[in-house]
Amino acid sequence: MAELARLAGITxxxxxxxxxxKLLPPPRREGRIAWYDDHHLARLRTISALLERGHTLTGIAELAEAFDHGRDVADLLGVGTPSEEEPVRLTPEELAARFEDEVTPDNLAAAMDLGYLGTDGxxxxxxxxxxxxxxxxxxxxGIPLAEVLAAGARVRAHADxxxxxxxxxxxxHAAEVDLQRLRPLARTVVExxxxxxxxxxxxxxxxR
Structure with missing residues (x-):
């Protein structure tokens, strides 16, 4: 514990x-010895970064719970890696930096339900x-993230x-056609x- 605290820059x-x-997952135990790993260190650094951005410990605890129970990236990419869209990997603090105080447990859960976000370690x-x-x-x-996500859900339905x-x-009309050739044609019509x-x-x- 002392070594982990030192590496994280806390007491x-x-x-x-x-x-x-419960901001930190429990350590792995072997007998009376508790082992911490890079996962715990990353979580502590995330907590420090979020505190610096003005998040409260209560808010961080709620975010951590939503994060720990979020969709796994394997579920997010269950149909395979998107052929044209590029996935982006972010730390929790990087996500918070993009959206400031809009990163709330409700918004995080909504983004995961929509299939925008998944977790990987x-x-x-x-x-x-x-x-x-x-x-x-x-x-x-100036548009609240909750409304952006709600609009995204409606767009998803129309896109499907x-x-x-x-x-x-x-x-x-063309059963033998390669459906991949449909992509640019369909995209052009929609755009x-x-x-x-x-x-x-x-x-x-x-x-009006």
């Missing part, structure tokens, strides 16, 4: 306090660098319906239609 008394607050994995960047950009514009429409269309829809919305009078 043994503080380490015991964190254990009492002490790291968080986001399914898509592009979705991560645009989510952070929307939050910087569009994907079904295009695959059904191709399979109905063009969305662009036109935004034009229509943005050109409407303000009172």
């Amino acid at each position: 043994v008394r503080t380490l015991r306090f964190y254990r009492e607050r 002490d790291e968080i994995v986001h399914i898509s660098a592009r979705l991560l960047d645009v989510s952070a950009a929307l939050v910087r514009e 319906a569009l994907a079904q429409l295009f695959t059904d269309l191709v399979l109905q 063009a239609e969305l662009s036109l829809a935004l034009d229509r919305r943005l050109n409407q009078p303000a009172d």
Whole structure:
């Protein structure tokens, strides 16, 4: 315990306090000896970083619980690594730095339920660098992260319906086609239609 506290830059008394607050997973025990590892050190460094950013110990404990019970990255990537989207690995403090005080247990759970986030040891994995960047950009514009995630769930439902429409269309009329060739065609249609829809919305009078 003393060695772990020294490496983490805290006192043994503080380490015991964190254990009492269940901020730290229990050590591996061999008889009367308790062994700590890099996982415990990473958690302590995360706690220190979150405290420096203004998070309370109560909030950190809630985040730790959500993190420990979150979806494993194997579940997140259960269908295989996305063919076009690039997953991003983040430490909890890096995630907090992107979204500041918007990283709450409820938002973390919502992002995991949506399939945006999974856990891999002490790291968080986001399914898509592009979705991560645009989510952070929307939050910087003043939109609460909870509403960004709620909108993401609605977009996911529409995207699934569009994907079904295009695959059904191709399979109905060209059963021998390689469905991978459908990707750029479908993406072009969706991007063009969305662009036109935004034009229509943005050109409407303000009172409509």
